[in-house]
Amino acid sequence: DSGVTQTPKHLITATGQRVTLRCSPRSGDLSVYWYQQSLDQGLQFLIQYYNGEERAKGNILERFSAQQFPDLHSELNLSSLELGDSALYFCASSPRDYNTGELFFGEGSRLTVL
Amino acid sequence: GIQVEQSPPDLILQEGANSTLRCNFSDSVNNLQWFHQNPWGQLINLFYIPSGTKQNGRLSATTVATERYSLLYISSSQTTDSGVYFCAVVPDYKLSFGAGTTVTVRA
Numbered sequence: 001d002s003g004v005t006q007t008p009k010h011l012i013t014a015t016g017q018r019v020t021l022r023c024s025p026r027s028g029d030l031s032v033y034w035y036q037q038s039l040d041q042g043l044q045f046l047i048q049y050y051n052g053e054e055r056a057k058g059n060i061l062e063r064f065s066a067q068q069f070p071d072l073h074s075e076l077n078l079s080s081l082e083l084g085d086s087a088l089y090f091c092a093s094s095p096r097d098y099n100t101g102e103l104f105f106g107e108g109s110r111l112t113v114l
Numbered sequence: 115g116i117q118v119e120q121s122p123p124d125l126i127l128q129e130g131a132n133s134t135l136r137c138n139f140s141d142s143v144n145n146l147q148w149f150h151q152n153p154w155g156q157l158i159n160l161f162y163i164p165s166g167t168k169q170n171g172r173l174s175a176t177t178v179a180t181e182r183y184s185l186l187y188i189s190s191s192q193t194t195d196s197g198v199y200f201c202a203v204v205p206d207y208k209l210s211f212g213a214g215t216t217v218t219v220r221a
Contacts, residue, residue, distance in 0.1 A: 002159070033209070043200065043211040056207040088155055092209075102147065102162035103209060108155055 003027065004106035006091050012112045018079040021109045025072055025093030031055070032074040033094075033103065034066055038087040049074055050097045081113045116141045116205040118212035127191045127219045135186040135215045137201030145204035146177050148186050151214070152197045160186070160199075191219045 003026035013019055025032050034046040036059075045058035049068035060066075063081075068074040078085060088110050092103040117140040127133055137146075148160040161168050161175040163184065168175055172191075177184040188195055198214040 035209075042213055043202075045208040045210070048208070058208055090157060101145070102159065104159060105149070105157040108157070110155070 002104040002106060004091055004093050004104055006089075006106035006109050008109055009107065010110050010112075012114065013081060014114055015081055015083060017081050017113075018077065019081065019111065021076040021078070021089055021091075021111075023074045023076070023091030023093075023106060025074070025091075026104055029093035029095050029104075030072065031094045031097055032068055032072070033092040034060075034074070034076050035090040035092065035105075036087050037090060037108075038084075043090075046076070055097060078111070083113050086111055086113045116143070116203060116210050118201060118203055118210055120199075120201055120212035120215050122215060123213065125215055125217045127188075127195075127217065129191060129193060129219055129221050131191050131219075132187070132189045133191065133217070135188070135199055135201075135217075137184040137186070137203075137212055139182050139184075139201075139203050139205075141205045142182070143179065143203040143205050145209070146179075146184055147202045147209070148175055148184070149200045149202065150195075150197050151200060157200070188217070191217075193219045193221050195219050 005024040030051045046060040048056040066076045088108045092105045119138045150158045165179045174187045202209045202211045
């Protein structure tokens with residue numbers, strides 16, 4: 001158990017819909033990262049937050065947004081879903097900023113868009 | 115961006131065999147981690163190893179940062195070692211993953 005909690009574990013929805021994925025980081029970790037794993041793209045960095053502030057952006061679509069709340073949990077919002085958004089979405093956390101130090105990953109949220 | 119190349123892409127082992135997985139990266143890095151993704155999709159931390167050598171049970175890893183490569187050794191492999199092994203590096207602000215090595219251990 002990495003200490004990073006993600007919900008839901010599985011989600012099936014239809015094209016055009018909106019979903020929210022939730023992540024609770026390890027106790028004491030201030031940074032939260034979101035990654036997407038799809039069959040054709042591998043593991044791709046989406047976005048990072050540190051203590052409530054956005055720190056870095058990767059290949060995140062405009063239809064996707066995220067935030068980190070004062071209690072440090074984070075949510076990833078995916079809207080106007082397309083078939084190609086089907087993937088495993090991981091959250092990771094670390095105590096430091098900018099990916100320094102070791103990252104620990106949650107078990108992922110598997111999204112299926114039909 | 116940085117290139118992270120893992121070899122071999124696929125590896126089939128008989129239970130009890132030893133193996134070496136390699137990760138080459140194209141630029142200097144601040145962070146290097148090895149992960150095991152099990153058949154259920156979980157990403158499990160194996161090593162945080164920006165440089166040097168570490169051992170954890172039957173697994174060990176060596177990173178030679180000046181030569182831009184890292185090696186993961188699996189000894190006396192077990193069927194539970196099956197899965198995908200990822201190397202991930204941080205050259206700047208994000209963890210960049212290699213494509214992985216798929217390991218299948220047969221009983």
